[in-house]
Amino acid sequence: MAKDKLYIFDTTLRDGEQSPGVNLTANEKVEIAKLLSKMGVDICEAGFPMSSDGDFEGVQRIAKEVGPLMDGREKIGKPMVICGLSRATKGDIQRTYDAVKYAPLHRIHIFLATSDIHLEYKLKIDRAECVRRAVEAVAFAKTLCDNIEFSPEDAARSDKTFLCEILGKVIEAGATTLNIPDTVGICVPEEYGALFKYLRENTPGSDKAIWSAHCQNDLGLATANTLAAISNGVRQVEVTINGIGERAGNTSLEEVIMALYTHPDHYPVYNDIETTHIYRISQIVIQRSGMPVQPNKAIVGVNAFAHESGIHQDGVLKNKLTYEIIAPELVGVPSNNLVLGKHSGRNALKNKLEDLGIELSDVEFQKFFLRFKKLTDAKKTITEQDILALAGDEVINQDSLETYKIQNILITTGSDVLSTATVTLVDTSSPAEESEGEDEEHKKSEGKVLVDAAIGHGPIQAAYYAINRLIGRNISLKQFEIQSVGAGDDALGKVFVRISQDAEDKESKSKQFAGHGTHNDIIQASVKAYVNAINRMIEVERKN
Numbered sequence: 347m348a349k350d351k352l353y354i355f356d357t358t359l360r361d362g363e364q365s366p367g368v369n370l371t372a373n374e375k376v377e378i379a380k381l382l383s384k385m386g387v388d389i390c391e392a393g394f395p396m397s398s399d400g401d402f403e404g405v406q407r408i409a410k411e412v413g414p415l416m417d418g419r420e421k422i423g424k425p426m427v428i429c430g431l432s433r434a435t436k437g438d439i440q441r442t443y444d445a446v447k448y449a450p451l452h453r454i455h456i457f458l459a460t461s462d463i464h465l466e467y468k469l470k471i472d473r474a475e476c477v478r479r480a481v482e483a484v485a486f487a488k489t490l491c492d493n494i495e496f497s498p499e500d501a502a503r504s505d506k507t508f509l510c511e512i513l514g515k516v517i518e519a520g521a522t523t524l525n526i527p528d529t530v531g532i533c534v535p536e537e538y539g540a541l542f543k544y545l546r547e548n549t550p551g552s553d554k555a556i557w558s559a560h561c562q563n564d565l566g567l568a569t570a571n572t573l574a575a576i577s578n579g580v581r582q583v584e585v586t587i588n589g590i591g592e593r594a595g596n597t598s599l600e601e602v603i604m605a606l607y608t609h610p611d612h613y614p615v616y617n618d619i620e621t622t623h624i625y626r627i628s629q630i631v632i633q634r635s636g637m638p639v640q641p642n643k644a645i646v647g648v649n650a651f652a653h654e655s656g657i658h659q660d661g662v663l664k665n666k667l668t669y670e671i672i673a674p675e676l677v678g679v680p681s682n683n684l685v686l687g688k689h690s691g692r693n694a695l696k697n698k699l700e701d702l703g704i705e706l707s708d709v710e711f712q713k714f715f716l717r718f719k720k721l722t723d724a725k726k727t728i729t730e731q732d733i734l735a736l737a738g739d740e741v742i743n744q745d746s747l748e749t750y751k752i753q754n755i756l757i758t759t760g761s762d763v764l765s766t767a768t769v770t771l772v773d774t775s776s777p778a779e780e781s782e783g784e785d786e787e788h789k790k791s792e793g794k795v796l797v798d799a800a801i802g803h804g805p806i807q808a809a810y811y812a813i814n815r816l817i818g819r820n821i822s823l824k825q826f827e828i829q830s831v832g833a834g835d836d837a838l839g840k841v842f843v844r845i846s847q848d849a850e851d852k853e854s855k856s857k858q859f860a861g862h863g864t865h866n867d868i869i870q871a872s873v874k875a876y877v878n879a880i881n882r883m884i885e886v887e888r889k890n
Contacts (some may be wrong), residue, residue: 352606353582353613354599355381355558357391358631359404360431361596365551365637367844367858367871369886370748372404374634378587379408381630384418384427385623385701389427391455397439400889405430405445413449422618424539427493429453434483453493455525456483460498462505462514466675477512481519488520488702495523497560502528510775514550523556523582524549528571531594539574561597562818563589568597573605576613587631588639588646600624600645606627609670614777624736625678627838628705633738636860636879638827638842648829656773664745680730688722702730704737724866725836735864737829749775749884750817750877757805757869766806769798769873771816805870813876820848821880824858828868839868841875847883849852859883 349591359375362368373391390412393405405428413428414599425520430442434456458480465471480496490769496516498509501682513524513830514842528538538561546552559575559582561568571585582644589598590754602621628646632638651674680702686694692715699706706714711770717736722728759765781819796816802808804824814821825844830837846858859882863874 347614349614349616350581352576352601352617353389353556354617354619355388355389355429355582355792356387356586356599357393357560357582357584357596358586358590359597360384360391360393361592362590362631362635363393363591365590365635368590368635368637369859369882370634371882371885372407374402374693375404375412376407377425378627378630379412379662380415380636381623381627382587383412383415384620385418385627386618386620387426388422388618389429389453391429391431391584392446394431396432396441400886402441405442406448407652409446409449409452418620425450427451427453427512429455429495431455431457432483432487434458434479436486437482439483439487443487445495447491451493452491453495453523454487454491455495455497456480456487457497457499457527458483458501460504460509461500463503464500466664471510471768474593477887480512481515483628484516484519484521486673491521492522493500493559493695494521495525496630497523497525497527499527501526502533502538502541506541506548508859509545510549513545513552517549517551517555521555523558524552525558525560525577525582525584526586527560528562528568529805531568532560533561533571534565534567535574536571538571539578542575542578542580556581558584559597560584561838562591563594563596563598566594568595569601571607572602573613576606588628588637588643588871590631590635590637598644600628604645604672607676608762621676622678623703629734629798631737632718634843636842636862638829638840641829645672650674651679661760680734686718686722687726688719689730690722698730699737702734702737704734706737706871719733721838721866725838727832727834727836729832731832732838735790736863738864747881747885749773749881751792752873752877754868755870755873756808757809760809762776764801764803765805765808766799766801767805767812768797769809769812769816771813771882773797773875805869809869809873810876813873813880817880819880820843822848823876827871828871829865833871836866837872838864839864840864841868841871843872843875843879845876845879845883857886858885 363370379390392408395405409428421582428446430446432438434712450526458530494573534617559572559580575688585599586596587599589595606613639647639799641647656778753772754770756768772793773796778793798812798815800808800811802811824846831840842862844860846857858881861875861879863871864872
C-alpha cells in the first residue's frame, strides 16, 4: 500500500510558549528551532509576531537563521517551513509576513473563531461577517505568499454545515492548508475522526488543500484524537515537544511519532522525523521552558524505560521485547554507564558533547569544562545523563540574561530552629564599587556586590527571603519541584521553580516566570533556579 507524506507541524515555540510561566528568549527560540529542523520537522510555527516586539524578533531571527538551514536534512531535501500565526486582520497578516519572509519556505497561519459561542460572545459578529472576514484575510495573505493555512478556531464546537461553507470559501480565496482545531479539548477520538470525514466529503474543493489536526489535551485524548484524524485523511499534525501548551497542553510530538513507528501497517502515512533526536530536544525544552515532565510521561519520562518489578526485570534481561516496545536508544535516551571521570581531558569531553549533539563555542566550552571538573570532584560516576543536565544548565549565548549572578551562599540550619541564609549576588547592571579596603574577589567582580541575610523555615526559604531583600522585590514562589538526575547518594538535583511578582496591577501580578537550576547540592540548585527565574522576569521587563 502506497503511503502519503504526513507533515509534522511543530508549535512548541507558539502554542507551547503560551503555557503559564514560559517566556522563551529569542536566543532560546533559535536554539530550539535548529534542533527541530535537524530532527526533521516540516513546519515550525515560530510565534505570533503581532503579540509583542519580542515575539516578532524571535520569529524573524528564526526565519533568517534557521529557515535556510539544510544541516541534517539531506533525506528531506528542503529547509524547514517557518510559519507565523496571525489574526484575520491585514495589520496582523502584514506583520506576520514581515517576520517570516526571510525564510526560503514560509507560511502565514490565519485563525478566526467559527463556533456560535465565540461569534456571539467574543467577536460579536454573525456567520456572514465571519465568512467575509475569513475570505478577505486569506485573499490578502495570498498577495504576500503562496503558503496559507486557515484555522477555524473552536472548530470542534462549530456547526458542521457552516464549517463546510467557510472552509470552501477560504479554499477559493487561496488557503492551501485547513486546520481543524479542537481548541478546548472536548472531542473523543471517534467524534474527531468523524468530523474530518464529514468535512472532507462535504467541503467544496476539499481535495485542493491539506487537512490538519490540532488537539488540546484537556481530557487526556490529544494523541488519540490526532491518530483518529490521521485515519480519516489528515496529512498534517500540529504538535509540541513534551505536549506543552495552554491548560493541559497540546498533542505530544513524541507520542504521535512513536505511535506511528510502532504501528507501521495501521496508518497509511510516513514522516521524516529522526527519532534519535527526541530525548535530546525534550530535555532542552524542559530546561529552557522550566516545565518538567512527570516521571511516567510516555517516551521521554525518566520512568519510561524503567522496570521495577522482578517479573519485568527478569523478562527484559532475557529478551527486551518482553516488556519494551521501544528501545531507549531509538529515541536517543542516553546510557547511565560511566562515560567520563575526573581524569578526563578537554578532548574527551568535547567528543562526548559532540556525540550527544551539544554544540558549544570555545568560550562556552571553557566555562562548561570548569563546571564539569567541579562535578567530578563531588561525583565519582559521571554519566551521559549528568552531562546533559549540566549542559542544559548552561544558558547558551544568554549572558545578557544574567542581571544577577550568584557569588556565594552560606547556610546555617538545624532541627527545630530557624535557618539563616547569607547570600552574595553580583548585580551586573550596576558598576562595581571600589574602595581601598576591598578584597581581590570584589575587585574582580563584574558588577556591584550585594550581600544580605534572612531567616526562614528551612534553608531554601531563608535563601529566597535574602534574595528578595537584595533585589528589592516582593517575589512569590508559585511552584517548586525537585527531580534527581540518575541514582545514588551523589546524584545531581534538578530544581524547577515558577515565580510571580507581587504588584498592584493585575497583569503584572498574574505573569509567572519559570527557572531551573542543577547542582549536586540541592540548596544551591534551588537558589540557582530562583535567580534564573528572576533574571528571566527582568529580561522580559526590559524588552517590554
